[in-house]
Amino acid sequence: MDRRQRKTREAIFRAFTELLSQKPENRITVGEIIASADVGRATFYAHFPTKDFLLKELCEELFCHIFDSAEGVPHQHIFHCDAPDSVFLHLLYHLKNNDNQILTLLTSQNSELFAKYFKSEFIHLVERWVLSRKREKEWRVPKEFLVHHITSSFVAAVQWWSEQKMKQSPEEIYAYFLNVLGIEEGSR
Amino acid sequence: MDRRQRKTREAIFRAFTELLSQKPENRITVGEIIASADVGRATFYAHFPTKDFLLKELCEELFCHIFDSAEGVPHQHIFHCDAPDSVFLHLLYHLKNNDNQILTLLTSQNSELFAKYFKSEFIHLVERWVLSRKREKEWRVPKEFLVHHITSSFVAAVQWWSEQKMKQSPEEIYAYFLNVLGIEEGSR
């Protein structure tokens, strides 16, 4: 991809992220974005057909990265990634680092917006985790219900955590999470 | 309140609710609302200063009713309300009835929007429920975390339920809910 393209794309993402951390999405105008990103109006629309699409692309970029890393998919920063083994704890570490701006956005006035995207990506990971962990016979509720529940619970835990300004360590949150889920420690 | 006022207010709510069940909130214009409600433009703005405010009022009207009923606060339809005693099961009954349009909205493309409002009202109820049910010493996680978790879990359960077209009975969902929360039956 052309270096110019990459730069403007990045500039737009950065500007939009910054604005999203300040005000609700529906009160952000394309005019503000391009002013903050310092690109021309036509340029913006050459990259993104609409503001909704920009949001979608941003989320995909953000979540794709963090979930790939959680699943051990090789990626750029694997060299200095020493987060622990459990998928959930691993994610909490990444979030605490705030590599990307996920936590900021998950706690902004647009939290629900991102919670939706976060869940829709995260649920696949949880599904695999559940399948690898228990026999179907042991479940006392439908698998889909359980997966949905765990997914929501994790996102809720993360939101609560960042509302607390992340006073707690990832391990503490992980322990809380396992506790309310009624799961014993030690499994990945 | 003037009958004319009540009628237009109702018409606007109805039109807005209908539109919300069809498309995302940010793509609904005031023009569409007043066309559907069949009221003049100036009239709309005499009632609601902005679309955001209309949404807020709608949510308050909707949730106030159902939560009051869940807490046993006397209200209009108490005469024919034979929903059971447990707060949660009681709510599920009301939702299944779909007295108001809460379930429709909680499953629409605007689900997160309503989930936010729903949670923010529901959390107070959960807080009281938790306090009345367990001693603080028994908690192995902070009270706020627990309350937040239960609130999110209930909303998640309701969303899952309506995504399943409410095939299950309120009792079944209630049982699932208690199960994943690790709670024994029998308490209100």
Added chain:
DNA sequence: TTTATTACAGAACACCTTGTATGGTATTAT
């Protein structure tokens, strides 16, 4: 290095949406 391609800025634009203001009419309360 030269050439062709492509992304860009800036400006102008038609269109839509918002929120306000006007004057006249019908409903309501007194």
Added chain:
DNA sequence: ATAATACCATACAAGGTGTTCTGTAATAAA
């Protein structure tokens, strides 16, 4: 009957959206 007020229709300015144009600079390919 009368005063108050909620209503409609219309018009309007201000601002946002998405497109189109021209000229220029960065990039890739020869």
